[in-house]
Amino acid sequence: MFCKLLRLRLQPGSPVHAVAQRSIHKLASLQKATALPPKKMQSLLFPFSEVEAYLDRSVDRTQFQLFHPSLEDMLMAEKLFCASESHKIEYSSSAERMDHAPALKQPEVCFIGRSNVGKSSLIKALFSLSPEVEVRVSKTPGHTKKMNFFRVGRAFTMVDMPGYGHRAPRDFVDMVEPYLHTRKNLVRTFLLVDGSVGLQKADLIALEMCEELRCPYVMVVTKIDKCKHGALLTNLLNLQHVLKTETSSCFPQPFLISSVHYLGIYLLRCFIAHVTGSIRLKDTSQS
Numbered sequence: 444m445f446c447k448l449l450r451l452r453l454q455p456g457s458p459v460h461a462v463a464q465r466s467i468h469k470l471a472s473l474q475k476a477t478a479l480p481p482k483k484m485q486s487l488l489f490p491f492s493e494v495e496a497y498l499d500r501s502v503d504r505t506q507f508q509l510f511h512p513s514l515e516d517m518l519m520a521e522k523l524f525c526a527s528e529s530h531k532i533e534y535s536s537s538a539e540r541m542d543h544a545p546a547l548k549q550p551e552v553c554f555i556g557r558s559n560v561g562k563s564s565l566i567k568a569l570f571s572l573s574p575e576v577e578v579r580v581s582k583t584p585g586h587t588k589k590m591n592f593f594r595v596g597r598a599f600t601m602v603d604m605p606g607y608g609h610r611a612p613r614d615f616v617d618m619v620e621p622y623l624h625t626r627k628n629l630v631r632t633f634l635l636v637d638g639s640v641g642l643q644k645a646d647l648i649a650l651e652m653c654e655e656l657r658c659p660y661v662m663v664v665t666k667i668d669k670c671k672h673g674a675l676l677t678n679l680l681n682l683q684h685v686l687k688t689e690t691s692s693c694f695p696q697p698f699l700i701s702s703v704h705y706l707g708i709y710l711l712r713c714f715i716a717h718v719t720g721s722i723r724l725k726d727t728s729q730s
């Protein structure tokens with residue numbers, strides 16, 4: 444009964460729903476984060492700082508901290524993720540094949556990775572300041588079946604891809620590969636791996652493909668809120684080794700993310716704004 448009532452009161456348009464939406468909005472904003480104690484804020488903005496304490500002194504940390512923008516830069520980037528009358532953030536279209544993909548001029552970034560790794564959740568977290576943008580996530584692997592295009596004003600487009608592995612191996616061959624091969628306005632590909640399990644065979648195949656295509660890509664380590672420290676460290680060090688020895692098109696710094704607790708979301712917003720040319724970082728030595 445209570446649940447029914449709650450659901451009723453949380454209907455879109457109801458006053459309670461509006462309050463709930465506002466609190467999500469607050470949680471996701473940098474303004475809110477700056478009110479946290481310094482250590483907490485540091486791990487929210489730069490999640491690697493949390494892990495770093497557990498690393499052996501001999502481990503080279505520079506690779507994990509190459510992109511280290513100022514708070515001012517992050518605030519500038521955050522504005523791009525807030526919709527307004529003149530800056531619409533919206534789902535634009537879906538496509539099952541490249542000839543159905545919208546012809547767009549603005550820079551584009553895409554998110555690829557195994558089914559269930561958290562691609563759609565990451566896009567949802569990035570858009571959490573504009574909660575009216577609907578991004579569907581699901582516990583069931585293979586949920587996203589098409590390439591979904593989201594427009595961020597006139598600044599850039601973000602593309603949510605179907606996952607590979609599990610029940611959707613064809614999607615990858617039919618959609619992701621042709622997309623990466625042909626998309627002219629694609630400026631960065633984000634390849635997601637699950638922090639608890641690390642690089643899997645399917646991830647290495649995707650990584651090899653990005654290398655072959657020489658498409659600039661970035662590794663994102665997801666669900667770090669669920670990872671045991673030991674497992675996350677082992678997987679990070681293995682990833683660091685692979686990036687150093689087997690890649691040349693990959694940005695050396697992996698981005699650590701929790702889409703549930705917004706860890707690393709602020710940093711990734713800033714990186715996306717930067718690589719799409721939407722903001723100019725104040726201190727260029729940090730790029």
Ligand SMILES: Nc1nc2c(ncn2[C@@H]2O[C@H](COP(=O)(O)OP(=O)(O)OP(=O)(O)O)[C@@H](O)[C@H]2O)c(=O)[nH]1
Nearest residue numbers: 558559560561562563564581585586587606666702
């Ligand atoms: N704890 C935790 N769970 C997450 C996180 N990101 C995603 N999940 C959960 O993981 C599941 C899969 O998330 P999706 O975002 O739908 O995964 P996907 O990669 O888009 O999956 P496909 O569309 O099937 O390729 C959902 O149950 C999410 O709630 C995270 O950062 N932390």
Ligand SMILES: [Mg+2]
Nearest residue numbers: 562563586587
């Ligand atoms: Mg999805």
